[in-house]
Amino acid sequence: MSAVEQPEVTAGSPGRQGRVIRPYGDTTGDGMVQMSFTLPLPHDKLAEGAALQLARKMGLDPALLVHAKAMGPDFTFFVVYGSSTHLVNLGDVHVVEREYPLLSAKDANLAIRRQLRRKLVVVGACIGTDAHTVGIDAILNIKGFAGEKGLEYYREIKVVNLGAQVLVPELVARARAEKADAVLVSQVVTQKDAHVHNTTQMSAAFREAYPAGHVPILVVGGPRFEEGSEQALGVDRIFGRGTTPAEVASYLVHEITERKARR
Template sequence: MSKWLRAYGDREGDGMVQLSFTLAILPGDRAREAAKRFAEAHGLKDPLITAMEQVSQQHTYFVAYGHSAHAVDVDAIDVAEISAEPLSREEVEARGKALGRKIVVVGACTGSDAHTVGIDAILNYKGFGGEKGLESYKCFDAHNLGAQVENTELAERAKALGADAILVSQVITQRNCHKENAAAFVELLRKEGWRDKVVLLLGGPRIDNKLALELGYEVGFGPGTKPTMVAAYLVQEVTRRAKGEKVDPRR
């Protein structure tokens, strides 16, 4: 049986949604009507313009609130979900301790990409979203190589450190360079003959688990990922491999 979901506003299934956008027009009655018609063109019924704020000499930012007739069938959705259960920090540490050694993790923002926010948030002690990064865990030996690291350099450092896992961060996406560079790293490890000996994780604002799998990685983490999510996945995956359990064939 299909399970249809509609947006929740004031009550379950009422279909109320917010739509935000910027138009090249200055605030005023004409601008408000333009925003209303713009929202209607996107399927909102009886939209109310709840915000109208000038953001430049020529542009105004709007927020519209209205009724959407659309719904999604959840049972018809097939996605490549991350195969790891949520774990608390304490549970991660306990499972890591059971391995009898630290899990070596090496990460970098590769290629010409100079953005370190993502890789820093996951690996560095300061972490992200109120959670400390992998450096703060007793069960991890985390190495952050920073930004603009070439694929060959990352591979060499990871191999020298005996990495259990490698985290590749890709932020710049022009002309799909994030896909090309990420795929090239996987191919490099394959040519060197040790791809299957390491867990590969891919992260970034345009990354999801489906794309990561397509590019040859074990898992993909997108926007909003917190250190605990990565830590939980790693300790479970490394434990599985230590026990000789088979890897998901989709990988």
């Protein structure tokens, strides 16, 4: 469901501070939302009642059960629909804005040559048990993503793509051997916070292997990372779903420029 202002707030209101919005379903400001979930119950009337109770506790009132399907003998999948009692104040919404310009491949290459006077070395991998290389390949491979060519296309970037299920010690060793300026890690498998555990293990290993102030730029990406949690994970940047190669290249240029200025 898309979100619109409440009826008393006009679409042309300037700025976002103080604007309160509700979801939109059938009519403006009705708060209607649809959500799905699975409960560990066989499909019967008790399970359906439990699903509606959960929906009400999550702020849907009234809540309507629109779909229920058994998922084997012990689980049931539900879709519920209802009016959300919750409001969103846009003034309280905090997002991570891009603080650097988005560069073309030509401008990125020129900036790298000017700052480093050599190629920027990028090592990428999926670590741990993660075998999903779609994300890392979209950023690194020349075919790229969303009409943008990957970092292999940039003549001033040397890309070393290690692929899937790379152990952290192997990643650190290869980064040291290649004298990597940046390490890109993709994490798609997120069950039981595997992406969090793998990332913190990876960042700790790099800080142990490198002298202070000489750790490569550590970048992670994946659909379940929380923006703004870089410090907790020990990395320099987090990229979420929909990230393009140009965004990553532009960030790397920005970061190497900042690091050179600090040194």
